[in-house]
Amino acid sequence: MRKVTVLINRAARNGCDRRRLDAIRSAFADCHLNVLTPDSYQALCLAAKAATTDGTDLVLVVGGDGTVNAVVNQLAHSATPLAIIPAGTANDLASHLDIPLNPRGACAVARRGLVQTIDLVRVNDRLFATAGGLGVLSDVAVGVNRLKARQGAIRKTVKILGSPVYVLYSFILLLFSRRIVSDLAVSADGQDLGPMRTIALFVNNQPSIGKIVVSYPGAHMADGKLGLCVMRQRNRLQSIVTVTLMSLKGRHSRRKDVMMREGRAFTITASEDKVFIGDGEVLATSKRMELSVVPGALRVISGRLLVDDAYLEVRVEKSAIPLEKLGADR
Numbered sequence: 001m002r003k004v005t006v007l008i009n010r011a012a013r014n015g016c017d018r019r020r021l022d023a024i025r026s027a028f029a030d031c032h033l034n035v036l037t038p039d040s041y042q043a044l045c046l047a048a049k050a051a052t053t054d055g056t057d058l059v060l061v062v063g064g065d066g067t068v069n070a071v072v073n074q075l076a077h078s079a080t081p082l083a084i085i086p087a088g089t090a091n092d093l094a095s096h097l098d099i100p101l102n103p104r105g106a107c108a109v110a111r112r113g114l115v116q117t118i119d120l121v122r123v124n125d126r127l128f129a130t131a132g133g134l135g136v137l138s139d140v141a142v143g144v145n146r147l148k149a150r151q152g153a154i155r156k157t158v159k160i161l162g163s164p165v166y167v168l169y170s171f172i173l174l175l176f177s178r179r180i181v182s183d184l185a186v187s188a189d190g191q192d193l194g195p196m197r198t199i200a201l202f203v204n205n206q207p208s209i210g211k212i213v214v215s216y217p218g219a220h221m222a223d224g225k226l227g228l229c230v231m232r233q234r235n236r237l238q239s240i241v242t243v244t245l246m247s248l249k250g251r252h253s254r255r256k257d258v259m260m261r262e263g264r265a266f267t268i269t270a271s272e273d274k275v276f277i278g279d280g281e282v283l284a285t286s287k288r289m290e291l292s293v294v295p296g297a298l299r300v301i302s303g304r305l306l307v308d309d310a311y312l313e314v315r316v317e318k319s320a321i322p323l324e325k326l327g328a329d330r
Helices: 018-027 041-051 065-075 092-096 103-112 136-149 153-161 164-176 236-246 323-329
Strands: 003-008 032-036 058-063 082-086 114-123 126-128 131-135 182-188 191-204 226-232 258-263 265-278 281-302 304-307 310-313
Touching: 003 041, 018 032, 018 058, 018 082, 018 103, 041 065, 058 065, 065 082, 065 092, 065 126, 065 281, 082 092, 082 103, 103 281, 114 265, 114 304, 126 281, 131 136, 136 153, 136 164, 136 191, 136 265, 136 281, 153 164, 164 236, 182 226, 191 258, 191 265, 226 265, 226 281
Parallel strands: 003 032, 003 058, 058 082, 082 281
Antiparallel strands: 114 126, 114 281, 131 191, 131 265, 182 191, 182 265, 191 226, 226 258, 265 281, 304 310
16 A cells, blocks of 8 residues: 545635545545645645655645645655646646646546656745746736635636636736836846846746746746746737737747746846745745746656657556556655
């Protein structure tokens, strides 16, 4: 019997859905399941950290990107792999790893998917896996998180809208917010890119953020590099056009207000504190952000195979390393 630690975010969009629990118990019927529902962020982090030293062969997270981020920060640099049962709004990491939203499909990937390593991104003293940034981008993430925390019709509406809620909220900010411009100084791998008046700044470890906004189409999670996309100040309607093109499979790269760079480390400075979000969560609030790639920092279970910076689709039932082999692989 192999030990599987299941961490469930009860506050996630569909965290405690009965179908998910039944699918997990069915898929891992021959394993020792340690099912935990931490009642706080701190308890979640402690449970994830404990799983790296208590003989756990697999940590299975039921939640959205914020829950996954908390666990990622604990599992980084350990031998314990992470699997995801998506239960959030955007589910960026799960989507990029080809993990189905259907609970049984997600459990099939968790049980028979590929074990591989991916890069992480360090921003000051925190890590994230997918994409992040600041400016209107962070304002959108913070605003949507507040809506998701509300009760009643507003929360239900956000759940029904799903990922498009981020794009719709960004349009509202771009049209009506009085403060959408950030004055930043940016350097890439030690090269000064100069001062910029920006609407939003993205740092990508994968192409998309909010699932449908493809801010850096060429980003990969296992190439030791990060993608930087800066939206410079332009009139509000032009900025909306840029965001719309981002949402159409990343067709914004040739826009006059867009700057794209690739590198291993970025430094971002501002004259006042700025909020940086990553994996949909606030990770730093500072006048200076130091970002760097952390190569091969996390082991994940995926339905995709990463070879030579290109993702190859694989059939889950033919994937390489089943759970039974994880013990030897550790």
